[in-house]
Amino acid sequence: MFWRNFSITSLDGPMINWTGLARRVPAAIVIYCTILIILRLWLSRFMEIDEAQFVGEVGLAWNYGNSHPPLYNWLVRTALELTRWNWVLAVALVRISLLGLYHWLCFDTARRLAGDRAGILALAASAFLPQIVWMSIQTTAHTILVIAASIGVIHAFSLLRSGRDKSAFVWLGVWAATGALAKYNFFIFLISFLVAAATTPAIRRRLFRRQLWISIFIFAAAFAPVLIASLNAPLAATAGRMVKLSHPIGYLQSFDLPHLGIDGLVSLMISTFLWAGFAVITFLIGRTRDHPRPEPDGDPDVRKLLLRTVLIGLAAFATLVVAADYHSVAERYMAPILAPTAILLALYLPQVLGARNLLAIAGSLYVLAPIAMTGIALFGTERFNFPFDAVAQAIHAQNPAPARIVSESRRRCGQRRRTPSLAAGTGWESRGHRAGLAG
Secondary structure (H helix, E strand, O other): OHHHHHHHHHHOOOOOOHHHHHHHHHHHHHHHHHHHHHHHHHHOOOOOOOHHHHOOOOOOOOOOOOOOOOHHHHHHHHHHHHOOOOHHHHHHHHHHHHHHHHHHHHHHHHHHHHOHHHHHHHHHHHOOOHHHHOHHHOOOOHHHHHHHHHHHHHHHHHHHHOOOHHHHHHHHHHHHHHHHOOOOOHHHHHHHHHHHHHOOHHHHHHHOOOOHHHHHHHHHHHHHHHHHHHHHOOHHHHHHHHHHHHOOOHHHHHHOEOOEOHHHHHHHHHHHHHHHHHHHHHHHHHHHHOOOOOOOOOOHHHHHHHHHHHHHHHHHHHHHHHHOOOOOOOHHHHHHHHOOHHHHHHHHOOOOOHHHHHHHHHHHHHHHHHHHHHHHHHHOOOOOOOOOHHHHHHHHHHOOOOOOEEEEEEEEOOEEEEEEEEOOOOOOOHHHOOOOOOO
């Protein structure tokens, strides 16, 4: 026993104070998100090309032409009103605030289910998920909202387990409605979660009770107007993004079979690995130092529920891809299905000796991602700083009011360079607000 304690304290430092770290998490999330917002505003006063999709698409409508439910557009519109139509600040506030919300929900859910260590490890696991630590700080929109909604559903379940029945069912309805209004692929996650709960007896008795009608009522009241508007809209306006699944990938065409999306299935497997594979491998390596390895944290039925949710969602998506003969599955399409990854890793693969290295690497990644974003913005692709001419052309096509294209000068390698960008508005907004890309 003496030598074991000596090894832990001398070679690995003092035991980690998980409770102390957990108390600092909310402040750390706020500081991190504040730094990201300041960095984004400092890097450029122009919108990134994906951010520019909201120009001309922030009227208070039930349905938009971008094949997405309307909630994210509404959030952007609200942020525009609060910031006096400063586009860059508005879109940055919405995206990065949702990223902070994801981090807090992920931490608090894991903490409620299995204690402070699980909460901290869930945050650490998020650092190894590229869609979270990298894509969400620069380009995602609806994706980060649907990820937060998926974690919100699990967070509502954690409230239910802690005895807060009425508030838990209210939040379950709110988060289910949020996900449905965020992105349609949320339904794969929601249905998978309900099926997993129904097939886990202890969870079924806890969840499927009379109070569930509270959640159903909230969900139906929020989603019904959008459903009606979607059914009355042209198919391309509601399901147009499904066409992207039909785009073949060159290096996978050798797997393509007539009428079966085998190449799409391979693409799904690759996207799943790119989404979560690095995190899983890192957590497995971290446990190699522990002998004996710690048992999984939390309630076995909860772990079973979350794992079944992910596996059922993947199986359902794979069936859809193969049956519909789809060819391409991007990582962001997997977002709601794989959203519980960080919590799953924290519960199934707790760390003892490996935890210190894991936390150090995760912290480094949280620092390196904004630095890399800065480097790309200043010295790399112009996608982040200056939208392409295609953005202006798309706005011209969608809005009859004129928009003008101007150029912005920048230095590169000692030379002056003219880069086209959209600067002025489409003119359709009320009260004469500018809808251009200049913040």
